[in-house]
Each structure stands twice: as C-alpha cells, then as structure tokens.
Amino acid sequence: MGLILKYNIRNLFVRRVSTLMTLAGVAMVVAVFLVLMALAQGILSIGETTGDPLQAIILQKGTNAETSSGIPDEAADEAENVGMVERDPNGPIVARDLFIVIMLPRPDGGAPANLVVRGVTGRAFDIRPEVKVDGGKRPRGSDIIVGRPLSKRFAHLNVGDKVHFGKRDWNVIGHFDADGQAWESEVWVDLPEIQADANRKNTVSSLFVRLNRPEDLEALNEQLEKSANTKQLKAMTVRDYFKGQTGTAQMLQVVGGFITFLLSLGAGLGAMNTMYAAVGNRAREIGTLRALGFGRFTILVSFLFESALIGLAGGALGCLIALPVNGLQTGTMNWVSFTETAFSFRITPAMLGVGLGIGGLVGAVGGFLPALAAARRPILASLRAT
C-alpha cells in the first residue's frame, strides 16, 4: 500500500498544472467558507465573552433591550439592596447605566450610523474589570471615553477631539479596551451629565449586578417580584442578554453554508474532471498494477487518496489565504438596539479543521466515481488501452 500511495503522490507532481488548478479551485471554496464563518464567529464571540456567569442585568419587564428599558431611581435603590447581590466595603456592587443611542458621521464622510452612549458611574468599572482605559481616566463632566475600535469607524472620536451629540460638545479624553466584549462598541459618559442632557433625570436603563452564586438569579427575580417598586423589573444573566443580540451571526452562518455548498459542488465537479483525466491517462499503468497483483479495492483507495490529497492541499491553501482576516476590525448592525457593534473576524482552530475537512471531502467526493471506474476496469482492457 505504501508503495502505491507514493506512486499517487508522484503522479500529482507529474501533472502539475492540472493538480494546481484543481487545488486552487478548492482553496477558493475553503477561503470563502472561512471568511464568512470568521465573521459570524466574531459576532458570536461578543455574546460568548461579554460578562461572566455571575453577572446579571436588571431591566424593565416587557422589554428585551436596554434601549427601551426605564428604571426609576426608587426602584433602582430598592433593587440594589436585595440580598443576593455581591457587596464590597462601599456597599452593593451595582452599576446603574443609562443607555442612549446617538448618530454620528463616518470618518470618510459616508452616511452616518447609530452608536451606543452609556452613562456610567464609578461602579461600572468595578463590575467590569476588563474595561481598561488609557491612563486609568474616568468620564467626568464633559469628558468622555470611547471604545478603541469606534475611533476608526466614526468621525471625531480620537483622543483630544470635540464631538457634538445631545445638546453640547464633549471632549474625548481617552480610549478603552475590554477584551473584545460588547463595551468596546460604546462611548462612556458620566451618568448625571447624560441624564441631564437627554432629559432622563432620575431614571436609568439597566442595573448590572454580580450575584454571589449562579443559582441566585431565581431568588433575585423572586425578591424583585415582592415589592411594589421593583415588581416591574426582571433579571437575566448578562451572557444570555448579549447572546440574544447575535442574530446576525446565525443569518451569516446560514448564508455562508449555502454559498459553501454551491461552491463545493462547483469545485467537486472540477475535481471529478481532473480525476477522470488522471484515471484515463494512466489506464495502462492501472492495468499493470492489477497484473502485478494489486486488488481492485487497493486501486479504488489509491485514487480516492490521490483526489482527497488534492482537496486537502487545497483546503490548506484556503486556510492560508483566509488567515490574514483573523483579527481584522469591522462592524455590523445590532438588530435589537439598532446600533453598530464593532467586532473583529475570528478564525478558530476548529474552523481551520472544518475548512481542511471540506477540502478533503470535496476531493474525495469528486474523485469517487473516477476511482470506481479505475477499479472496475478489466485488466485486459486497461493493458490494451493506448
């Protein structure tokens, strides 16, 4: 078997042009597949990494987004003091956030887009230690901080810029990172300032809390239900909340699957052509091998191997072509809040494995019928072939 496989590999080099073109076709399929899946994965990973299993968000009942949620101060005060919420010496660790959507122009003068402004207190940073601001700055007065990816996607968001939204100009004093979590797509402003500016005094959109134990979520909801002030509130985990906003990713996966399927079909038919030619040109060699005692099954396997090898090599090339998009910044619409979410393409090792698999499969499926034809041909007919 080893000998015959070596024979197959050598043959790939003999008909270089044909091998290369088939391989390149498969590479295109795998590259397209990977780019689309990397896009979907980038969006999904926001939902997977934002918050931790112990973090919960409290919203007004009946809404599934911070955009449309309003919590009056009295309700927030009461909700803060339910027992399940983690505390430190300064009291319960609760971030009161006001969620505002604003529209800003693009740096290249293109059509403007929506983005999130989050009014925050000092607690926002306690509960989200992943948020790291350059120089440890905090928003105060008209000074605001901006998620780093946003500075390239919108105009006037570089450090030192003045940006106008709401009723006044704000000063961008720093950028922040958040390990790829959802916050990176936001502008953070001092809570009382934005409450005044947006006429939303004495209300916030959401409360972010950290629970003592994961099972406390249910108890928290029961507790909220008990008081007239907090009856209108409900809590869910931050993970679940952001996972609910990754609908675009599912759509991309479906579309990506459709495109990959059609392209694989096209490349598979091309591979079939190549392998039929390979089998046809080597009819006499196949006859000789059979005469030497190699069985039909061995011939079948050997040609399948040859074809799958082209596919695998194509898959590997496709992976190489797609890899540079990993980490590339882009943005998409969050269909729940109608704002732009910045994220980066993400290629995982598992995706590369699937990509290679698709390449190998396209090769194997395309090579199956030709290999079968080679295995089936009677020895004499093969030997007589010109």
Add this chain to the structure above:
Amino acid sequence: MLRLIWKNAWRSRRRTVLTILSVAVSLFLLSTMLCYLSSGEQQLESAGASLRVVTRHQTSLTFFLPEAYTAKIAAVPHVTVVQGCVWWGGQIKGKEMSLFMSTIAADLEPTEKMWDDYRFEPGVLDKMRGELRGAVIARRALERAREQEGWEIGKTVTMTSPIFKHDIELLLLGTCEGPDESIVLFRRDYLEKVRGNPGQIGYFWARVDKAENIPGVCRDVDAMFANSESETKTETEKAFMQSFMSMMGNIEDLVRNIGLAVVAMILMVAANTMAMVARERTTEHAVMRCLGFTRGRIAVLFISESVLISLLGAAVGVGGAVLLYRPGKFDAGGMAPFFHMTPSTTATGLLVALGVGLVAGAAPAIAAARRSVVDGLRRVD
C-alpha cells in the same frame, strides 16, 4: 467551422457536461450575489426620486419628537403634507423571529397623499377610519403570514414589539402593494391610546412640492427647531435609507470579494478542462497544421470551444437565476424587496462567462498554436 467547434466540444461528453455543470453552479451563485448588490442599489434609486423628506430627532431615531411639530412642519413653505409615524417593529406574538415586517404606526389622514407609490386596495383607507385597530398589510407580507400563521383579511392578530412594552391587536382590513413588500400599517392614534397618549412621534414624513425645494425645506425645518428641547435632523428619503445601509457594515464589500473568489474558481475549473483538451489534441493540431490550418485558425477554433462551454454553463446557471429570482417572486422573507435579476445583472453574469471562456482558452491555445508541427507530430502518448 461552427460544426467543428460543436463536434469538438462534445468529443468527451462527460468532461464537457461536468465542466458546464461546474460553471453553471458557480455562476448561479454569482448571479445570486449580484442580485443582492443590485437590490440595494435599486432601493436607493427608487428613494432618490422621492419628494419625501424625513424629520427625526437630532440625536438619533430612538428619541421621540413632540406631536405638536406636525402643524409646525406643515406650515413650512413648499411642504404639502406631513405625517407623524412611529416605527413599531412588529413581530408575530410567540414567533418573534419568524417573519420580518415593517410595522409602522402612522397618522391615517395623510396616508394616501404621502404613500403615492403604494396602491391601496380600494376603500381600505376608508374602512380604517371607522376602525381604531384597523391595519393594512402588504400583499406579499400577507401571503407569507398566511402560509406560516394562517393570517387572513378580516382576522384580528396579536403583534409584539422589540421596542415597546405593550402588545397590540390589529384587525387586518385589506392589502396594499408598493416598494416595501413587508409593510404593516396601522393607526397612530391606536398606538397612542395603548401607550397612554404620550404624544410622541418617532419621525415625520413631509412631502415637498418640487424636487428643487427639498434642500430649502430640510434647512428650514431644522432651523425652526434649533435650540429647542428637541432639535431635529431633516434629510431626503435616500439619505435616510443610506444611513441604515451604512450600519449593515461592509457587507457589500464582502459580497464583492466573495464574488471575485467565485469568478477565480470558475476560471480554474474551465482552464483546467481546456488544458486537458489541449494536451489530448497535440498530435491532432499538428496534423491540422499539415493540412493547411494556420496557427491563428487553430487558436480561434480552440478559444471558441472554450467560450462555447462557458456560455453553455452560463445558460444553465444565469438562466436558472433569471427563472428563480423573478420580480415579486423571491424577496428573502421581505428583507430584500428588489431581489431579482435585472437586465444588467444578467448581462454581468454572461460577460463573466465570456471572459472566463476567453481566458481559460487563451493560454493552451497560444501554446498549441506556437508548437512547431514537427514537435507536435513527434509526441507520443
């Protein structure tokens, strides 16, 4: 000569069929992507001709404007009619993600004048006057909702919103047809009542008498509300739509790049086939040269065969797309109202096939033409 090309193309029937199928599948995919791109362009184009302008809160669409602005905007010179709207974002209760419907609460009276690019079923707007919960639904949206949920005209349906807290019950009174085939239109006074009459408007449509007055109206409306509690931003329908498309991200660029990869793949498959053909016919080409065929003639024969194969692929692939994506037949669940093959997308598909045929045939053709007769004859397979 043509007969020879045709006969040649079918000498290895299996190979030709496989190549045609491969090219066809890929061109079908390419056509689908071209449809997507052109549907966006057409949407903008149809908006570009509109005499409507949109007034929204200066900060963003999520901020409401006071109802009292209706009369103030109507008083601006050159404005003929004003309509207050709220984007309600309706979803079917219990099946939130199943259908996309542009559900809009709008002032009833200006509807006919404002939505002049829509054809309303006769009498349906009158019926809405007598029914607070009445709604009109796009014909296509109704067809889809009928399939999935058994919606019918005359039925009362419950819808829920990702934005507002209350569910609404709508009585479907009739249908309409127009650019947005996913529309559901209901009375804004009903929404107000459900919400406890806050007097809030999401955005205003205003109709301007002549196209040249549009910039002036935009300026005047925004100037009127400058430095007020709720400043406004007024823009053309096209600009309004562009800002939504811009938020979708760089999807169009992505689609274009994938399109290029698809073209590259078709090229690989076609070129591979032609290279195989050329290898097989080396001796034959030499014999033909001996018989008096010139170098050029052989190259032309060969390239024609290559073009023929890719055009046959295009006939299947692009033709299939033309049949499948007929106007009004296919609209991606209401998300892409203009999703169909236009003459220009069809032409692009055919041109790509022609180009692929030429390029795929060229290299082997030139090699074949260049090879000396003696070399060709000497070669033994």
